[in-house]
Amino acid sequence: MNAEIIAVGTELLMGQIANTNGQFLSQELANLGINVYFQTVVGDNAGRMRQALELARSRADLIVCTGGLGPTQDDLTKDVLADFLGRGMMYHEPSLRKMADFFAARGVVMVESNKRQAIMLDGSDPLANETGLAVGIALTQDGTHYMLLPGPPKEMKPMFLNYGVPWLRGVMTGEVPLVSKMLKFAGIGESALEHRLIDLIEAQTDPTIAPYAKEGEVAIRLTTRAASREDGLARIAPVETDIRGRLGEYIYADQDVTLEAKVLELLKTSGRTLAVAESCSGGLLSDMLTAVPGSSQAFLGGIVCYSNMLKHRLAGVPMEALEGPGAPGAVSEQTALLLAEGVLARTDADFAVSITGVAGPDPSEGKPVGLVYVGIAFRGEQPRAFELRTHGNRETIKLRAAKHALYRLWERLKPV
Amino acid sequence: MNAEIIAVGTELLMGQIANTNGQFLSQELANLGINVYFQTVVGDNAGRMRQALELARSRADLIVCTGGLGPTQDDLTKDVLADFLGRGMMYHEPSLRKMADFFAARGVVMVESNKRQAIMLDGSDPLANETGLAVGIALTQDGTHYMLLPGPPKEMKPMFLNYGVPWLRGVMTGEVPLVSKMLKFAGIGESALEHRLIDLIEAQTDPTIAPYAKEGEVAIRLTTRAASREDGLARIAPVETDIRGRLGEYIYADQDVTLEAKVLELLKTSGRTLAVAESCSGGLLSDMLTAVPGSSQAFLGGIVCYSNMLKHRLAGVPMEALEGPGAPGAVSEQTALLLAEGVLARTDADFAVSITGVAGPDPSEGKPVGLVYVGIAFRGEQPRAFELRTHGNRETIKLRAAKHALYRLWERLKPV
Numbered sequence: 001m002n003a004e005i006i007a008v009g010t011e012l013l014m015g016q017i018a019n020t021n022g023q024f025l026s027q028e029l030a031n032l033g034i035n036v037y038f039q040t041v042v043g044d045n046a047g048r049m050r051q052a053l054e055l056a057r058s059r060a061d062l063i064v065c066t067g068g069l070g071p072t073q074d075d076l077t078k079d080v081l082a083d084f085l086g087r088g089m090m091y092h093e094p095s096l097r098k099m100a101d102f103f104a105a106r107g108v109v110m111v112e113s114n115k116r117q118a119i120m121l122d123g124s125d126p127l128a129n130e131t132g133l134a135v136g137i138a139l140t141q142d143g144t145h146y147m148l149l150p151g152p153p154k155e156m157k158p159m160f161l162n163y164g165v166p167w168l169r170g171v172m173t174g175e176v177p178l179v180s181k182m183l184k185f186a187g188i189g190e191s192a193l194e195h196r197l198i199d200l201i202e203a204q205t206d207p208t209i210a211p212y213a214k215e216g217e218v219a220i221r222l223t224t225r226a227a228s229r230e231d232g233l234a235r236i237a238p239v240e241t242d243i244r245g246r247l248g249e250y251i252y253a254d255q256d257v258t259l260e261a262k263v264l265e266l267l268k269t270s271g272r273t274l275a276v277a278e279s280c281s282g283g284l285l286s287d288m289l290t291a292v293p294g295s296s297q298a299f300l301g302g303i304v305c306y307s308n309m310l311k312h313r314l315a316g317v318p319m320e321a322l323e324g325p326g327a328p329g330a331v332s333e334q335t336a337l338l339l340a341e342g343v344l345a346r347t348d349a350d351f352a353v354s355i356t357g358v359a360g361p362d363p364s365e366g367k368p369v370g371l372v373y374v375g376i377a378f379r380g381e382q383p384r385a386f387e388l389r390t391h392g393n394r395e396t397i398k399l400r401a402a403k404h405a406l407y408r409l410w411e412r413l414k415p416v
Numbered sequence: 417m418n419a420e421i422i423a424v425g426t427e428l429l430m431g432q433i434a435n436t437n438g439q440f441l442s443q444e445l446a447n448l449g450i451n452v453y454f455q456t457v458v459g460d461n462a463g464r465m466r467q468a469l470e471l472a473r474s475r476a477d478l479i480v481c482t483g484g485l486g487p488t489q490d491d492l493t494k495d496v497l498a499d500f501l502g503r504g505m506m507y508h509e510p511s512l513r514k515m516a517d518f519f520a521a522r523g524v525v526m527v528e529s530n531k532r533q534a535i536m537l538d539g540s541d542p543l544a545n546e547t548g549l550a551v552g553i554a555l556t557q558d559g560t561h562y563m564l565l566p567g568p569p570k571e572m573k574p575m576f577l578n579y580g581v582p583w584l585r586g587v588m589t590g591e592v593p594l595v596s597k598m599l600k601f602a603g604i605g606e607s608a609l610e611h612r613l614i615d616l617i618e619a620q621t622d623p624t625i626a627p628y629a630k631e632g633e634v635a636i637r638l639t640t641r642a643a644s645r646e647d648g649l650a651r652i653a654p655v656e657t658d659i660r661g662r663l664g665e666y667i668y669a670d671q672d673v674t675l676e677a678k679v680l681e682l683l684k685t686s687g688r689t690l691a692v693a694e695s696c697s698g699g700l701l702s703d704m705l706t707a708v709p710g711s712s713q714a715f716l717g718g719i720v721c722y723s724n725m726l727k728h729r730l731a732g733v734p735m736e737a738l739e740g741p742g743a744p745g746a747v748s749e750q751t752a753l754l755l756a757e758g759v760l761a762r763t764d765a766d767f768a769v770s771i772t773g774v775a776g777p778d779p780s781e782g783k784p785v786g787l788v789y790v791g792i793a794f795r796g797e798q799p800r801a802f803e804l805r806t807h808g809n810r811e812t813i814k815l816r817a818a819k820h821a822l823y824r825l826w827e828r829l830k831p832v
Contacts, residue, residue: 011628013452014637015443018436022457027431036429037464041438041455048453055471072610072627073617106805111611131809152630154812212432276720282706283699286720290698293777293810301726304692304702306717310763314719314730347726361709394709 001172002035004060006052008067008077009151010043021066021149021156028160032168033178033225034062044074046083053084057144062168067151069134071113077148078119078137085141088122091115095126095135102133127163131155138167145171179232180207180223183243184253186407190218196246200239207236216403217259252410259406260288266413267298267351274409275349276302277315277339279330279356280372285402300349305339315342315354329365331356333385336375340385344377351412352377353405357388359397372401376408417591418451420476422468424483424493425567426459437482437565437572444576448584449594449641450478460490462499469500473560478584483567485550487529493564494535494553501557504538507531511542511551518549543579547571554583561587595648596623596639599659600669600678602823606634612662616655623652632819633675668826675822676704682829683714683767690825691765692718693731693755695746695772696788701818716765721755731758731770745781747772749801752791756801760793767828768793769821773804775813788817792824 005026007019022039029036037060042052049068056063068077082089095118103110117134120126127136127147132155138147147164149156169177185193194201194211197220201209207224222239226232244251252262267274278285282304289299305311308322308330317338321327328334339354357372358364370391377383386408390400421442423435438455445452453475458468465484472479484493498505511534519526533550536542543552543563548571554563563580565572601609606629610617613636617625623640638655642648660667668678683690694701698720705715721727724738724746733754737743744750755770773788774780786807793799802824806816 010626011630012439013442013455014446014626015439015441015452016628017630018434018439019455020434023428023431023434025431026429030430036431037459037461038468039429039435039455039457043453045453051475052454071607073614074627102807111607113611114607131812154809158809210430275726278699278702279717281703282711282717283694283702283720284706286694286699286722287697287703287814290700290720290722290775290814291811295698296722299722301695301698301720301722301730303719303730304699304706304717306702306706306712306715310691310717313762313764314717346729348729359706395707398703398706 001033001061001175002037003029003062003064004056005036005039006049006056006063006065007039007041007151008044008049008065009041010045010074012041012067013043021151021153024153024157025064025066025160028165029064031178031180031221032165032172033175034168044068044076046076046080049076049080050084053081060144062145062147064147064149066149066156069117069136069148069150071111071116071133075116078121081146081148082121085121085146089119090122091118092120092126092135095129095133099133125167127159127167129155130158130162136163138164140171176225176227178223179226179229179236180221181233181236181240181254182256183220183222183240183251184255184257184259185218185220185247185250186252186259186403186410188218188247188250193218193220193247193250197243200242207239209239216399219256252414258288258292259403259410261292263406263409263413264289264292264295264298266410268294270413272350273298273300274351274353275300275343275347277311277343277352277354277375278302278304279306279311279339279354280359281355281398281402281405282306282359284398285353285355285405288402288406300347302343302347302352311335311339315339315346317342329367331358331365331367331371331373333373333387336373336385337377337383338375340375340377340383344379350379351409353409355401355405357397357401359394359401361394370397372397372404374401374405374408376412378412417449417477417588418453419445419478419480420472421452421455422465422472422479422481423455423457423567424460424465424481425457426461426490428457428483429459437567437569440569440573441480441482441576444581445480446594448581448588449591450584450588460484460492462492462496465492465496466500469497476560478561478563480563480565482565482572485533485552485564485566487527487532491532494537497562497564498537501537501562505535506538508534508536508542508551511545511549515549541583543575543583545571546574546578552579554580556587592641592643594639595642595645595652596637597649597652597656597670598672599636599638599656599667600671600673600675601634601636601663601666602668602675602819602826604634604663604666609634609636609663609666613659616658623655625655632815635672668830674704674708675819675826677708679822679825679829680705680708680711680714682826684710686829688766689714689716690767690769691716691759691763692821693759693768693770694718694720695722695727695755695770696775697771697814697818697821698722698775700814701769701771701821704818704822716763718759718763718768727751727755731755731762733758745783747774747781747783747787747789749789749803752789752801753793753799754791756791756793756799760795766795767825769825771817771821773813773817775810775817777810786813788813788820790817790821790824792828794828
């Protein structure tokens with residue numbers, strides 16, 4: 001099966017946002033064994049949307065559209081597809097009721113235009129929206145499959161994964177399914193990883209070996225086609241064993257979980273708690289940890305000590321360590337250790353981690369952008385500090401600093 | 417003039433990277449007054465690239481391609497375009513010399529395939545690559561303009577801005593440029609905003625009125641065409657005045673800045689500092705604030721009090737307020753006030769904001785997912801608390817809670 005992705009939205013053509021939905025769907029469709037040959041972006045314009053649909057129908061088995069399912073006059077996707085396929089439209093009653101409840105619960109009068117979000121095409125299957133109001137739809141006509149998803153990634157992703165993927169599996173009967181396994185790495189960069197596996201990557205046939213890097217993490221996906229998951233995993237096993245032999249110390253998971261979820265899992269399993277002291281990461285590590293549902297069982301919180309004054313006041317770092325002639329300064333191994341110890345003492349957590357560094361754009365204390373220290377304190381042990389020299393813009397450095405802290409925690413927590 | 421952007425690269429169709437070039441070029445072309453009606457992504461496949469070129473020629477005045485200018489066998493863009501336009505190819509001698517120097521300086525033998533990067537089409541204009549080896553080209557044939565740019569953003573961006581834009585200005589003589597103005601809103605949702613402006617939106621002609629929403633913010637872009645920026649703004653003014661008359665209280669900026677950047681600007685201008693106490697937002701507000709370069713001038717930091725114990729220990733909220741029969745609990749107006757006051761006292765900031773609520777997925781203290789309280793404390797004033805009832809997944813609720821806190825801060829800080 002081959003697919004074409006059509007992203008609808010004038011904001012994409014104006015460059016106000018990037019088409020990250022195209023990337024997400026391409027990746028997920030590839031995981032299903034569906035090849036994407038074209039991605040198209042088109043504005044909120046009925047004529048041009050129709051033109052894109054016509055072209056896609058001429059060359060793709062599956063057309064996935066994102067965007068244009070909202071309540072406004074600009075949201076035309078369902079109308080255009082109905083017209084294109086010569087189908088009528090109807091309301092999806094459960095979505096209408098959900099919407100009525102939603103507004104009633106807020107004591108707000110529902111504007112009539114909101115109802116547009118509950119529209120389906122005659123004979124289409126609804127795709128539930130767990131994180132928003134617009135219902136998605138999927139249908140097959142004349143051998144071509146159509147799927148309409150909302151534009152906001154927060155709505156699109158769960159809808160596609162929880163409802164779109166099962167629907168696609170339903171229409172893909174007869175294709176030999178893909179079986180894949182993901183290995184996730186921490187503490188090693190993408191280039192170093194590829195370098196260590198280059199002979200395997202260049203000689204790959206079955207399973208295929210696809211390295212991925214995103215958001216400070218590195219992963220490898222091993223993929224084959226097999227009638228059953230067991231058969232597929234058996235074919236993957238020898239390559240996985242080879243990779244583990246070379247890089248096993250960096251593998252923290254054999255499925256697609258984040259490093260922060262893994263660290264929280266290890267903490268929960270051992271009944272331990274964690275607190276943080278964040279300087280240059282500015283709350284990002286806490287945000288990443290609290291993004292994981294159930295994190296409150298192991299993550300207590302901590303301090304964001306962006307200023308020296310708060311490093312002193314909230315974590316008890318002496319001002320003499322931070323400022324003045326001969327002081328190691330805020331960005332130093334010593335301050336990382338003091339922060340970790342300080343927050344450990346003040347929170348009664350079992351483990352504490354600190355991050356201090358230079359996120360840029362300008363150097364600080366005469367220290368270069370990208371220099372970061374991570375401190376790790378465990379109750380009853382000597383605290384340790386680690387230096388990281390990285391690069392990139394502010395956002396990248398914050399992320400790498402937070403991921404490095406998680407890597408150091410994972411290293412300490414992982415079962416030996 | 418209207419344009420189509422064709423991004424070439426199988427890695428884009430596999431979802432390994434997002435088409436950020438498409439976003440960048442769309443934005444820059446819009447700034448030049450060039451409408452982009454379509455973006456297309458196509459793999460490293462000569463047949464499908466040709467198909468994309470043919471379609472684009474049928475509907476666009478300008479075709480900008482990115483990617484496929486490198487030295488490998490996969491890099492086909494120049495060959496495909498030469499064949500498509502029936503033109504020969506030649507070497508760009510200065511690029512060849514630059515390449516020879518580049519390899520000589522590194523003491524490396526230049527592989528023959530590298531020369532492919534110096535290829536131009538007969539009769540095309542070279543676009544210099546200041547940050548890489550592949551030369552770009554631009555040409556006009558039968559009234560259609562073509563521009564080929566490299567794929568890596570660090571090469572593509574300077575080439576486009578320094579050489580592509582001047583080339584385009586040269587061929588655009590006579591066109592009336594676009595003038596646009598963005599209004600950014602806080603404290604009002606997308607639907608409510610559109611509802612209040614629906615008559616203007618439906619009757620729009622010149623300027624056009626384009627609403628859009630992303631990441632918890634709502635904006636409107638007003639756009640017209642005019643010979644000068646002054647003339648354009650004069651045509652935009654009456655519509656802007658009308659919108660301000662209806663919704664002025666929600667407009668925090670007339671350019672594309674985030675709410676957090678605006679709040680930090682107001683703090684800096686008044687020489688004030690801010691500290692935070694984050695419960696359900698879990699560090700996200702701090703992360704958003706510290707994403708803004710220079711935030712350390714106004715943002716001191718604060719506490720992430722994810723557990724009740726840390727609300728007590730780090731912000732001094734009495735345990736009796738948090739737990740036990742009759743206690744208001746962690747998610748309450750009273751705790752929001754105590755947190756804001758506590759962090760204000762402990763940090764010596766001028767302003768403090770607190771966020772406590774239920775991010776889900778499960779209710780807490782018998783309170784529903786999406787219930788959030790924001791506390792605001794200003795030195796020397798009575799603290800205030802605000803209730804927000806929102807919805808969505810964990811990530812959305814955290815984001816809306818953080819944006820709501822920023823909105824309440826902005827409301828207090830904005831010049832009257």
